[in-house]
Amino acid sequence: MQVHSLRLLYVGISFLLVNIWINILWRKISQPRRGGRLIYREIFNLKQMLEFLRQSVDRIYQVREAIYLPSG
Numbered sequence: 001m002q003v004h005s006l007r008l009l010y011v012g013i014s015f016l017l018v019n020i021w022i023n024i025l026w027r028k029i030s031q032p033r034r035g036g037r038l039i040y041r042e043i044f045n046l047k048q049m050l051e052f053l054r055q056s057v058d059r060i061y062q063v064r065e066a067i068y069l070p071s072g
Contacts, residue, residue: 020049
């Protein structure tokens, strides 16, 4: 895979993650009120969502702390 294709993939994934975060904020965390919704960004920020996602991936794939190579 070329470097440009890989960069484009990363940009696409980042846009997807930010849009998911905004959707969660809008549907679950914001409060409808007169004059527009009140969005509580400090309750669930993007960094916290990414940390939850990282923990889930770690649980599924059991991330290794170290790799031991056989000597030979």
